[in-house]
Amino acid sequence: MGCGRVGALLATTLDQNGHSVGVIDADPRAFARLPQDFSGRRVTGLGMDREVLRQAGLKDAYAFAAVSSGDNSNIISARLAREVFHVERAVARINDPARAIVYERLGIPTVATVQRTAQSVLRRLLPPSADVTWTHPSGMVSLVTATPVAPWLGVPFPMVEELTGERIAFVSRLGAVVPARADLVVQEHDQLFFAVAGKDATKVKGVLTRAPKLEA
Numbered sequence: 001m002g003c004g005r006v007g008a009l010l011a012t013t014l015d016q017n018g019h020s021v022g023v024i025d026a027d028p029r030a031f032a033r034l035p036q037d038f039s040g041r042r043v044t045g046l047g048m049d050r051e052v053l054r055q056a057g058l059k060d061a062y063a064f065a066a067v068s069s070g071d072n073s074n075i076i077s078a079r080l081a082r083e084v085f086h087v088e089r090a091v092a093r094i095n096d097p098a099r100a101i102v103y104e105r106l107g108i109p110t111v112a113t114v115q116r117t118a119q120s121v122l123r124r125l126l127p128p129s130a131d132v133t134w135t136h137p138s139g140m141v142s143l144v145t146a147t148p149v150a151p152w153l154g155v156p157f158p159m160v161e162e163l164t165g166e167r168i169a170f171v172s173r174l175g176a177v178v179p180a181r182a183d184l185v186v187q188e189h190d191q192l193f194f195a196v197a198g199k200d201a202t203k204v205k206g207v208l209t210r211a212p213k214l215e216a
Helices: 005-016 028-033 050-055 071-083 097-105 113-125 157-164 202-208
Strands: 022-025 041-044 063-066 089-094 110-112 130-135 141-146 167-173 176-179 191-197
Touching (some): 005 022, 005 028, 041 050, 050 071, 063 071, 191 202
Parallel strands (some): 063 089, 089 110
């Protein structure tokens, strides 16, 4: 739902990967963002209208993404998808990060675009650090991302885990995401993602922003 730049990119990508796609937008001119060879449905209407959702094929859908420019429209249509059409995978785009947290607790996965864009830019502006990038609504588990300082280059992942006391879940490296393995070592510009209890990045930051204390 929503055929702006985000919705058009999602729909095009899914269509090109062989998925059956339906796109909803209140403005029929928005469909001009789709390529000429787009094979999915184009439905003009409001995503909060149940009949419009039916026309788009939601009754048989595996997933639903509400990515219009309106927070209220997105969350209402996502809840309709979950509660009326029983679509298990429903995601809503939310510009207000405070609202995003509330809706996550209601069981609607959200993408808080302003907050995540700002965090992404900050990670590229500031010196290597460690930040909480995601926290489960229960607050019990978080993903902490960190870019180790230069002295960590070449240190094996098992040693990083031993020195930080935290488990590496995966690494972002050269534009690809790779699950952590015991045979990997830290490379330049690696962004490590740790699975930690709670939501405190202080410990990981305290270790990875200093040279490692390796035994002789």
